[in-house]
Amino acid sequence: MATTPTEVSVARGLLDREDLLQLLDRAVTKRVTVISAPPGSGKTSLLRAWADRPTHLRCVAFVSVDRDQQNAQRFWCAVLDAIRSPAGSIDPETQPAATAALDDDQVVDRVLSGLAEQVQPAVLVIDDLHELRSADALAQLAHVLASLPSSARVVLSSRRDPPIRLHQLRLADEVTEIRAADLRFTERETRELLVESAITLSDAGAAALHQRTEGWAAGLRLAVISLSGHPDPERFVAEFSGGDRAVGEYLLAEMLEHQPSEVQRMLLRTSLVDRMNGELADLLAGRSGSEQMLLELEEANAFVVSLDPQRTWFRYHQLLADFLRLELRRTLADEVSDLHRRAARWFADHGDVVEAVRHTLAAGDWPDAARLVAEHSFRWVLDGQSGTIDAVLQAFPEGASADHPDLALAHAASELNHGRLEEAAAQLALAESHVPSAPPARRRRLTVAIASLRLALARRSGQFSEVIEQVNLLEASIADESSEPLAMGSELRAVALLNLGIVETWSRRFDDAERHLSEGAALAQAIGRPYLEVACRAHQVFPTTLVSLATARARGRQAVALAERYGLGDRPILAPALGAVAFWAIWMGAFDEGESALRRAWEVAEPQIDPAAAVLLHMVTGQLHAARGRHQAALEAFAAGAQAQSLLTGVHALATPVVGWLAATQARLRMPDEARETLIGFPAEPGRMGLSFIYNARAVICMVEGDPAGALDVLRDVPDVTPPTGPAFTLVETHLLAGLAHLHLGDRVAAAAAAEAALVAAEPDRLIFPFAMTQAAELLDALPRHETAHGALLADIVDVLRGESAPSTERERGSQREELSPSELRVLRYLPTNLTRPEIARELFVSINTVNTHIRNIYSKLGARDRSSAVQHARELRLVSTARS
Amino acid sequence: MATPPGLYAIRIRGRLGATALSAFPSMVSELKGGETVLTGLLEDRSALFGVVAQIEALGLELLELRQIRPRSTSRQSGDDRPSQGV
Numbered sequence: 001m002a003t004t005p006t007e008v009s010v011a012r013g014l015l016d017r018e019d020l021l022q023l024l025d026r027a028v029t030k031r032v033t034v035i036s037a038p039p040g041s042g043k044t045s046l047l048r049a050w051a052d053r054p055t056h057l058r059c060v061a062f063v064s065v066d067r068d069q070q071n072a073q074r075f076w077c078a079v080l081d082a083i084r085s086p087a088g089s090i091d092p093e094t095q096p097a098a099t100a101a102l103d104d105d106q107v108v109d110r111v112l113s114g115l116a117e118q119v120q121p122a123v124l125v126i127d128d129l130h131e132l133r134s135a136d137a138l139a140q141l142a143h144v145l146a147s148l149p150s151s152a153r154v155v156l157s158s159r160r161d162p163p164i165r166l167h168q169l170r171l172a173d174e175v176t177e178i179r180a181a182d183l184r185f186t187e188r189e190t191r192e193l194l195v196e197s198a199i200t201l202s203d204a205g206a207a208a209l210h211q212r213t214e215g216w217a218a219g220l221r222l223a224v225i226s227l228s229g230h231p232d233p234e235r236f237v238a239e240f241s242g243g244d245r246a247v248g249e250y251l252l253a254e255m256l257e258h259q260p261s262e263v264q265r266m267l268l269r270t271s272l273v274d275r276m277n278g279e280l281a282d283l284l285a286g287r288s289g290s291e292q293m294l295l296e297l298e299e300a301n302a303f304v305v306s307l308d309p310q311r312t313w314f315r316y317h318q319l320l321a322d323f324l325r326l327e328l329r330r331t332l333a334d335e336v337s338d339l340h341r342r343a344a345r346w347f348a349d350h351g352d353v354v355e356a357v358r359h360t361l362a363a364g365d366w367p368d369a370a371r372l373v374a375e376h377s378f379r380w381v382l383d384g385q386s387g388t389i390d391a392v393l394q395a396f397p398e399g400a401s402a403d404h405p406d407l408a409l410a411h412a413a414s415e416l417n418h419g420r421l422e423e424a425a426a427q428l429a430l431a432e433s434h435v436p437s438a439p440p441a442r443r444r445r446l447t448v449a450i451a452s453l454r455l456a457l458a459r460r461s462g463q464f465s466e467v468i469e470q471v472n473l474l475e476a477s478i479a480d481e482s483s484e485p486l487a488m489g490s491e492l493r494a495v496a497l498l499n500l501g502i503v504e505t506w507s508r509r510f511d512d513a514e515r516h517l518s519e520g521a522a523l524a525q526a527i528g529r530p531y532l533e534v535a536c537r538a539h540q541v542f543p544t545t546l547v548s549l550a551t552a553r554a555r556g557r558q559a560v561a562l563a564e565r566y567g568l569g570d571r572p573i574l575a576p577a578l579g580a581v582a583f584w585a586i587w588m589g590a591f592d593e594g595e596s597a598l599r600r601a602w603e604v605a606e607p608q609i610d611p612a613a614a615v616l617l618h619m620v621t622g623q624l625h626a627a628r629g630r631h632q633a634a635l636e637a638f639a640a641g642a643q644a645q646s647l648l649t650g651v652h653a654l655a656t657p658v659v660g661w662l663a664a665t666q667a668r669l670r671m672p673d674e675a676r677e678t679l680i681g682f683p684a685e686p687g688r689m690g691l692s693f694i695y696n697a698r699a700v701i702c703m704v705e706g707d708p709a710g711a712l713d714v715l716r717d718v719p720d721v722t723p724p725t726g727p728a729f730t731l732v733e734t735h736l737l738a739g740l741a742h743l744h745l746g747d748r749v750a751a752a753a754a755a756e757a758a759l760v761a762a763e764p765d766r767l768i769f770p771f772a773m774t775q776a777a778e779l780l781d782a783l784p785r786h787e788t789a790h791g792a793l794l795a796d797i798v799d800v801l802r803g804e805s806a807p808s809t810e811r812e813r814g815s816q817r818e819e820l821s822p823s824e825l826r827v828l829r830y831l832p833t834n835l836t837r838p839e840i841a842r843e844l845f846v847s848i849n850t851v852n853t854h855i856r857n858i859y860s861k862l863g864a865r866d867r868s869s870a871v872q873h874a875r876e877l878r879l880v881s882t883a884r885s
Numbered sequence: 886m887a888t889p890p891g892l893y894a895i896r897i898r899g900r901l902g903a904t905a906l907s908a909f910p911s912m913v914s915e916l917k918g919g920e921t922v923l924t925g926l927l928e929d930r931s932a933l934f935g936v937v938a939q940i941e942a943l944g945l946e947l948l949e950l951r952q953i954r955p956r957s958t959s960r961q962s963g964d965d966r967p968s969q970g971v
Binding site for chain 1 (some may be wrong): 899919942943
């Protein structure tokens with residue numbers, strides 16, 4: 001954190017205000033410090049000086065809120081960056097990391113755990129909080145303040161009292177306030193400042209200066225600038241204190257007037273950008289040498305601040321910037337629009353489209369701004385930068401999209417990214433209504449863009465025929481050579497292939513999906529679109545007639561590695577790859593590997609936004625529990641999978657196994673009636689392999705009802721559907737169930753034959769999961785070891801069964817009490833309460849990380865996936881009281 | 886919330902120069918001793934707070950802000966809007 005004083009160059013000549021630094025040291029003994037004072041009171045200087053003091057007592061994360069920040073996501077990204085990265089400065093050229101939209105809890109959790117993770121007590125400083133215009137962000141900030149880890153501190157600095165209720169913290173005496181009066185220079189400090197700045201002034205002069213500025217830091221600093229090198233400092237002070245002009249304006253005007261004319265010119269013309277480097281300043285000033293001027297101004301402490309350690313980016317103190325902007329409009333009014341246009345062009349050329357749009361709008365060039373959005377919004381979608389789209393759209397007045405199809409399209413993309421499908425459809429319809437009136441050249445581009453978004457929309461809701469239709473439409477548009485060639489033809493094609501491949505994957509057209517996703521990934525790689533490439537690869541994780549299960553499993557791992565290489569390892573688009581890695585690991589008996597991949601998959605997944613991927617994750621969760629004999633937890637997961645599938649309009653590839661396993665699990669939990677109900681409620685589906693899951697489930701129901709002969713009858717009807725190549729997913733289970741039925745009927749020979757048949761089917765792909773799921777240990781015992789041709793596999797399976805699950809319900813429950821450690825039990829007691837994790841940590845005097853670890857272990861030991869199911873299981877095990885506390 | 890337009894008088898410490906005054910194009914300024922009084926018709930509450938924000942941004946000291954009510958004995962029968970406090 002900003003403990004290294006050299007990181008941000010604090011302007012020289014600044015008085016080291018020891019009293020104030022100590023005041024701040026004392027302030028942060030309380031959890032929250034609020035600095036509330038008008039501009040120019042010296043808030044930022046004080047905070048910077050304090051943050052840069054070398055100390056081992058704390059580490060400081062420093063965030064300055066961007067001017068007029070309306071985007072909660074960007075604000076929190078900046079906060080998280082500050083907490084994570086030790087450099088106390090930001091590089092203005094890098095946009096804040098565009099992460100997928102985080103919901104409230106995730107933001108708060110990440111910030112809190114980020115603060116709790118610091119070795120030294122962490123102090124989060126948020127400067128210029130008055131610039132934060134997002135009600136969401138302020139509400140989330142209030143939540144952060146209420147849940148701070150015990151060692152962490154927050155300092156809020158603002159021009160006015162922040163609109164956050166600090167009532168509770170005040171009652172607990174956990175708030176310190178520092179106000180304008182505390183920040184005022186004393187007369188002694190005024191004298192010291194003059195001495196430090198090598199200004200000789202009589203005692204009377206110094207007193208007059210102090211009195212006239214009332215110790216206002218900005219006023220004194222401005223006066224010092226004018227006094228430095230002034231031929232007659234006493235006269236300056238006399239004139240200043242004798243007059244009755246407003247202090248700030250008088251001193252700002254004085255300072256500007258005493259600059260050389262080329263510096264004045266540069267300052268005025270650069271005032272309309274929030275930050276600049278030498279090149280941009282030269283462009284606006286219409287001359288060279290701006291960087292040197294800016295460096296000199298910074299060294300003179302003239303309200304110019306460099307933003308990076310290399311001192312290549314600068315901004316003006318807001319007081320100066322506001323003054324300069326007024327002066328620019330007053331004296332050079334007719335140049336303002338042109339300056340905005342120049343700035344816009346420069347930002348656009350340098351890839352900062354958000355700023356480019358802002359300045360284009362400021363120049364009054366509405367249609368140009370909308371066109372900029374149109375040109376870029378599609379690429380932002382391609383690169384997964386949903387935050388950027390949101391930020392740009394915010395620059396336009398509300399309702400602007402009604403007039404402009406390009407804006408409606410950008411809105412549609414944004415809504416789509418947030419999973420608001422109906423709103424996205426409405427914006428698309430709005431854009432479409434403009435198509436007939438658009439000029440022909442634009443009409444085609446609009447049509448293509450609308451088709452590509454419609455495609456994404458159809459894919460999200462799992463509408464296969466709609467997807468095909470949109471793909472055809474899109475391909476026709478791309479292939480249309482008669483009009484101007486589309487610059488983004490390749491990208492559109494890659495997007496079409498991706499969406500097509502995804503929808504084919506989830507409707508179990510794996511061969512087609514394989515073809516389209518391979519082509520899409522190769523194209524994305526060729527045109528340098530990593531996000532698209534990862535998205536394609538993340539779905540190429542299922543076996544086909546040409547791709548073995550082992551290869552599919554390896555591909556899942558490769559997709560994850562690729563995403564990590566591109567820095568996309570936390571994107572929701574990775575959920576299918578991680579889910580598949582877990583899926584195949586569990587099929588092949590590597591339950592621990594499956595569990596850790598699954599945990600990561602849930603961390604990145606956005607179940608509400610991508611229900612198709614969620615079906616996979618719920619199913620794999622159910623499998624893991626089933627493999628470990630935890631039927632109740634498995635039941636909940638399979639039921640959640642069935643529920644997620646119902647959100648889709650098309651039938652999901654995994655719908656049949658989910659329903660089949662749900663019914664089988666219900667049967668194993670002695671709920672045969674519910675199991676039959678589940679199967680009846682499920683519409684017959686033409687996929688023949690899918691059907692075997694249903695037959696297997698029926699057989700399990702018969703077995704539970706004490707009718708092994710009935711089970712055998714059902715299983716005899718299972719059509720032999722195992723494809724000539726490819727894994728025999730259901731066949732292994734079918735043989736095992738038949739074997740178990742034979743065993744119950746006392747026919748050990750037939751049972752052994754069935755067990756051998758199961759091994760034969762399992763061998764090529766090492767399908768160990770069905771053995772665990774059907775609790776086949778007893779059956780395998782019936783198979784004389786020397787009679788099997790699959791001894792090695794059998795030995796592995798027996799190891800897995802012995803190592804993993806204790807099939808009987810009694811053992812499952814009895815064995816868990818010992819497994820929870822005393823500290824885990826302590827945490828467990830808080831789970832039925834409504835305390836948040838940070839609050840639990842505070843109650844137990846441990847770090848939030850510790851709590852997180854315990855909770856993870858509790859979930860895994862209880863076979864729970866969330867807090868409420870953990871509590872439920874714990875109550876069943878009588879680990880916590882069943883009464884509400 | 887729709888607030889009817891109102892006439893406001895804003896008193897600021899110190900005499901404002903041309904630059905600071907340009908921040909309040911819709912107001913008429915009057916320099917009175919060591920103070921500046923800005924008077925003008927403000928469209929609605931947003932306009933009012935916009936002016937206050939400008940005062941804050943320029944580091945000016947706001948001494949008084951009041952709405953000038955039409956005389957209660959107003960004989961302008963056409964004006965049926967009641968005046969409102971801030």
